[in-house]
Amino acid sequence: MFEGVDEGLVPSREWLASPPSVTAVIVCRNGARWLPQVLDSLASLPHLPNAVVAVDVASTDETREILGRYLHPASIRTAPAGTGFGDAVRIALDGAPQTEWVWLLHDDSAPGPDALAHLLDQATQSDEIGIAGPKLREWPSLKRLLEVGVTVTGTGSRETGLERGEPDQGQHDRPHDVLAVSTAGMLVRRRVLDDLGGFDQQLPLFFDDLDLGWRAARRGYRVRVVPAAVVFHVEASATGVRQGSIARRPRRDLRRAATYTLLANASRPGFLWQSVRLLLGSVLRTLALLVAKAPREAADELGGTLSVYLRPGAMYRARRRRAAASRVDQKSVRERLLPSPLIPYRHGLDAVGELVNTLVGPAPEMTGRRAAVEARDDDEDELPVSGSFLSRHPWAATVLMLALVALVAARSVIGSGYLAGGALLPSPESAGAWWSLFTSGSHDVSIGSDAAAPGYVVPLALLGTLFGGNADLAVSVVLLAGAVLAALTAHRLARRLFASPWIALWWGATYGVLVATSGAVAQGRIGSVVALAAAPAIVNSAYLLTTRPRVTDGLRLGLWLTLATAFAPLTYLLTAAPLLLAGGVLLRRRGWPSIATALLLPWALLGSWMWTRALDPGAWWWEAGRADAGVGDLDPPTWQLALGHAGGPGAATYATGALVLLGLLALMRTDRRAGVLVAWAAGLWGLAWASLGAGARFTDGISSGPAWVGVPATLWVAALAAAAGMAADGLTERWAERPLRRRAYAIGVVLAVAGPLLATGWWVARGVDDPLERGPITEVPAYLADRAADGDSTLVLTGSREEGVSQQVVSGDGTRLGDEAVMPPPEAFRDLDNDVRRLLANPSTGVLERLGTYGIQAIYLPAPADDALVDALETVPGLKPSGSPEGSRAWTFTTESDRTPAPDSALRPIAAYIQLGLLLVVTVAAAPGRAREVR
Template sequence: MPARVHAILVVRPDGRTPAAYHLRRTLAALAEQTRPVDVLTLVLCGGDDILAEVAASSGAESVVTAPASTGYAAAVALVSPRLDGDAVWLLAQDTAPERDALARLAGALELAPSVACIAPKLVRWDDRSEIVSLGVGMTRLGRAVGFADGELDQGQHDGRDDVLGADVRGLLVRADAWRELGGLDPALAGADEGLDLGVRARLAGARVSLAPTAIVATAGDGVAGAPTPLTAQRRRRATFSARVAQLHRRLVYAHIAAVPFLWLSILPLALWRTVVDLLRKEPGSILPEWGAAILVMVRQAAVARSRRRLSGPRRVSWAQLQPLRTTGNELSQRFGDEPDPGPAGAHRRGELRFFAGGGAWLVLASLVVGVAAFPALLAWPVLGGGALQPLRTTVVQLWADAAFGQRALGLDTIGPADPFAAVIALLGSLSPWEPSRALVVLWVLALPLAALGGWFASTRVTDRSMLRLAGGALWALSPTFLIALTQGRPTAVIAHLLLPWLFLAGSVAHRSWAGAGAASLLLAAVLAVAPSLAPAFAVVWAASIVLAVVLRGGRGVARLIWAVVPSIVIFAPLVWTTIRRGEAWGLLSDPGMPWAGPQVAADAAGRALLAAGIPTSDLAGWTTFVPAGFPTWWVPLLAAPVALLALAAPLTQRWAAGIVLLALTAVGLGTAFAAVGVAVSFEQSIPVAVWAGCGLSLAWLGAVGGALVTLDAGLAPRLAIARGLAAAVVLAAVALLALPSLTALARGTALLTNGPASTLPAYVAAEGRDDPDVGTIVLTPQNVSGISARVVWGGGETLGGQTTLLSTRSETSADDSVIAELAADLATSSAENVVSELAGHGVGFVLLAPALPPESDAARAMRLSVTTSLDQRDTLDSVGETAKGTLWRVTTEVAARPSVPAAVHVTASLVAGTQLAVLAAALLLALPTAASRREAKRTPRVVGPYWQEGR
């Protein structure tokens, strides 16, 4: 047995529990040792008067003081020069040994002269049946692997003897080996210090052994070892320390020739591990990873010192340590992805039952109804009418419209694209050979896609198959959705299709990084097509943050914050540009083609219809469906069953879910009420009101969810027949309300048309199909008076090429003044050189488009006057009458379109890079993994369920 043992006890009050409490228990445990320590030295790193008083009364031979920032290795090094004994025992304030711990450690060390250090079994401070550490191994790439960390102590590891290293807490080291090895390496940032000491001892020809019968309790709250990850801050600190230690050891242990290459690989490796952390749903590890990488890269002097410390006493080769390395099989056994049954009695998520529960049949039936309602669309190559326009002819042009730079409209409009352009580019990319056909397919599949989304959203509300079917059907038959389909409103259709998936992911965003990642992408897409929903979602998001803080103690707030990050990044360029122009209200305008389509008036009658879920004054088509004079006052009452059930949801046993869904309905209705009659964009000289239907879709989502809650929990289990009858009544009422919209195309009342392939004449479209710099000025007589003018580049206006920078402009810009002057001069035969000025701006065609029907006398007179003026100009060649209007071609030399400044390219690259990085991060978070699926199975699919026996 070693003649003298010198115990070094380091105290630093940086844990959650007062250091004095842990220190008193540790000192008491040392005083009760059957084999007492011979010398005790305390190193007090910071602390208050209470801690100093406890240290002074400890009976230690000396108390060394040090700054509060002193690490464990540096604190122990302060005592090393005055080491008095044959062995040194490394302790911290939160390492309390059992009564016979030192006796067993010292006895084992005495019986094995070849052993340089011996480690005890570390157990939890408050539960000694759980192992904290018992030996540490290392993979070929330097990853530290605890052999028994976190396992229940059943003696399963007590037979292990030789190890590569061990946790530094409670480690007993021979004094001669301690001096030869140079003590602990302070460059390891407090992690893997015992492992590194063991590696150096092994290379010096000594052994590292375990004494499993020597028990030391540790709280993970002291200065030694990694802290127990009880809080997010401690998890980041532990991750940072472990990564610093791993990277540092990699540079220290490597051959000198490989060090430069390993050093150069640190940052690329950090980038790769960032992707891996996102896939593993551990974004909290990203900042520690980059912090560790940068720190290790700049600490080249520390690496050199550590390499000298390693090479000094080295007597054996690395090959002799190979049998002690942790192999891939051992690593898989330790950290494999075997199914985790979870604790006894934990929740087990049931089967989804999409096929067995009838979800597939619902989608199939919806497809049949969709084909029957829109049969002509199957033969249409391009969808037109309403707010619909063709798409670009190539995928490259689609994504060019979605990037920061020159816009396809305006004389020389440069700025950010509407986020809606990216949605259109993504949609068009699904049909790269003919992008416009993607919209046609979307219209044909709209009903089954809505039913599919509604069914999956219903799985968050109920686990009853019948009610899930009802939820999917009600969502597909929503009045505002069917009206958007028949009127040709692509933004409203896409928003309605995305909302249930946002509800599906967003309702669990607080408890899952996968849910938060998916919700962040879906939220960005929904706001891209329906910016008017931004205030509503801001309210929902703020309420979610408050609930997470109040009800969950802040757990999940980081996930909820991330949910809005992609939307902020995507909209930031447009928001910045719009605010600088002083037109912030324009951000709420509907993207795409401005179209003043029919909707309810901003009066009491109109808002009453909105409350019934109907956004048009024709009562969802019933005024044209029934004979003239037939009463239609009862039509809004068809939405009453859904409303009554939704209102009853807070009165059920699942009142919390009912209140949340009812609040969502109120927010949606408030959005619709505020939007109706508010015009922030313009179609030529006509103000375009914000479409209130998107707010109604959000309200319908909450109302349908509330109705399902009432049907699910508002009736006793024995009243299953009443539940089925109530669901049937609701479905019948909504189906009857949807009947005119489903037959609108067959009756000829739908606004959908076949085409056009281009908004410009075929002559211009053919020339501009592959050349986006072909310019056309379009002059349109106005029915009130005057003439509107706009410049179109390429083969015609497209849905993705529209920009709210022009449609919401309320003040004249320099380009607007130039276009107005050119239009006025073209309409006046006395103006000279106007065609040359037009050609100087890169415009090669002039199109006189017809006025909006019916054409007024003022518009007809203006059209004839402009036609006469243009025909008299020698530098204009009349192409002739076309379906899009009368076309002239500029015969003088047309200058090239103004080039984009180099600074714009730099800005575009920066914007695109930032947005793509954030979207990639969100996508990686959203991708499911084996671990995320296992975690999801431990949580109920229904959010806020009411569990009752016998259900």
């Protein structure tokens, strides 16, 4: 009946001299679709069983009539609805001939040629072999492997050791001992089945085979898989094609069966650990299913697990029965037959890899027209694709190369210490400091503050928490790998913009290089890096919103916009006007709720921190980190802005010239004029903002500095590159018969490749340091920083009497990333400024006492300390000279004062937790729903 089974060499089969008796048991339930072929395959075996008994479990189709045509009425049993597999086998064997072996089959499992004889070949080799099972292959494809023996992981998953859809090419054809074999084709000694008490009645449908094999192994019997014996299995119950399944909630029953099997068979020392592990794992999976918007599956997951824990008596009896029957050490069974404890986590990494592959792999979308072009045979997806990794996975190879280039470029800032410099402040000691900063009503920075924390600390805190609390690692990954992240989001957008995958690859990689060579990385502008990495995702979400205006699309766009705005608020202004214009032109009334959702969400999630931008327009130019990166005035000439450069170190000034030229040439292609003009309009919008901010200074109410226009300037060049890509899309076929135009196209390709390659070479050669660096925090000496544990701060004075003195109050070892946004406003320092002037002009202990009310207990002059300031402070009564690095000076107070309580807002923590709760709700609502199979 089934062809293509390689029977290999036929063994001598000494058992044929005295053939063992076999009873075949077929359990049926609404299997009329497959039952005739199963019975025909059984009847065509060269070596037939001595008896065949079928059990019909309340079938409502033609199963009973089919059985009547093939079998004697005395060989047909009837079982009531809801009867499990083990009970059905028990009903079949009651009154059946007493044979040496029982061969179990499903109504959707057809034995291959000589399957029974191959099973007996192995089963009769030793009396220790109590169970033998075949190799299962998929029916109807016939070639894909399902199981060659099975075991169970510590998390309750069936482990077959096979890849999904793995074809049978003889790679698993060695007979070997396993924990269990499937009941579809299981050959079990009758005395062994009776000795074990049959199948556990607590497992009517799932895990009955694993439990029986596990108990057999503990009893001292061997379970053997025989790959030469092949059974073809539909898996009708598992795949949902069978009508009238006895499992109303399959996932719940599966989880219950897995938990029950693992706990019932766990060793005594491992029972407690396994109980905790399974419960925690189930809770985590439940949360993941809720995030995936699968509440029914989440309820089944947790309900199935708890149903075992809520019946301790049943578990106690199950474990007692197994302990009484056990004759083999549990440790021996675990070492021989159970998989590595790392297997579940390896599968978890595979799942993460699949998730990453959706981002870096080919476009998952396919229109109905493209999908209907051709129908492939089942064999086609089993053939390996030849060629190098680059030819088979060009985008993945490009991402790996970009990552390698980014790693080499960051060579000088990889190591110990903190990543800082330019606009980037050192990270806090742990991610917990960011959580505390966001949820606290009072901040121990400078003289104390109750300001609202910036929104960007939340994603950094989340990432740092995922990295084991390592805040510096989170910042390093975002900043140093930001170009790679930007390339990933850009390529995802490019797959929507361009029909040619090679143009999509070029634009994605080019965008990543533009981010790396914009100067943002070298200048420590983490806000610009995140905003530029999120920009393609914003455009992509906006495109989806304008084509299918749904609230969930508005939420996704709003989340991306919130992320970018939290790091670089100017992104909001760059997005709002084009989105409103696109909505007015394309959607009119029907899309406004979604657009309003997207534009209002940042105001809700970022709270009062966002509202201050509306009250102070200059604050829109602020980005995460220092307002002044210390790279001089950022006033690039017009020609540099036209090339997309915002000024400062770390920018590849001339490398973008080819992209600008290609963008201009793109206007010449008239049949793609619409897309090219849209790209130009987007680019000019960015260039307009870059021109507006270049050379300007801004203040956010706390500090001031020159405006950095790297985000709009980079987007300007990226838009011109997109225009060039749109114009080039499809030109190869159109100009195939025109040699002159082909040469022009070739020149364009050279320009398109040369620009990014030149920028990449410059990126690698220069590196990303200066002013970015990695090292220790040296704002104040370590012993002064340690005094922060007692609430003491240090007054740091810089400058000279002739040029003016600047003062800063430092808590701990200095300002950390996030602290700069919650500093007290300038007006809060008026009294302190007056006290510092009195200290230098007319020192007295009274001045020190007033300074002490701010928590100041030390004064520090960094190198080179001004001699006039040193002379003035040496005469101050109540100051004691202390050790300090060469060229600097430090004094500690000998007097103590009661510190004035720092400002504290009772509403800030409440608002912060509301924002976090809203963020969680919106993220769950915006997340893609769990894919459900349509049968």
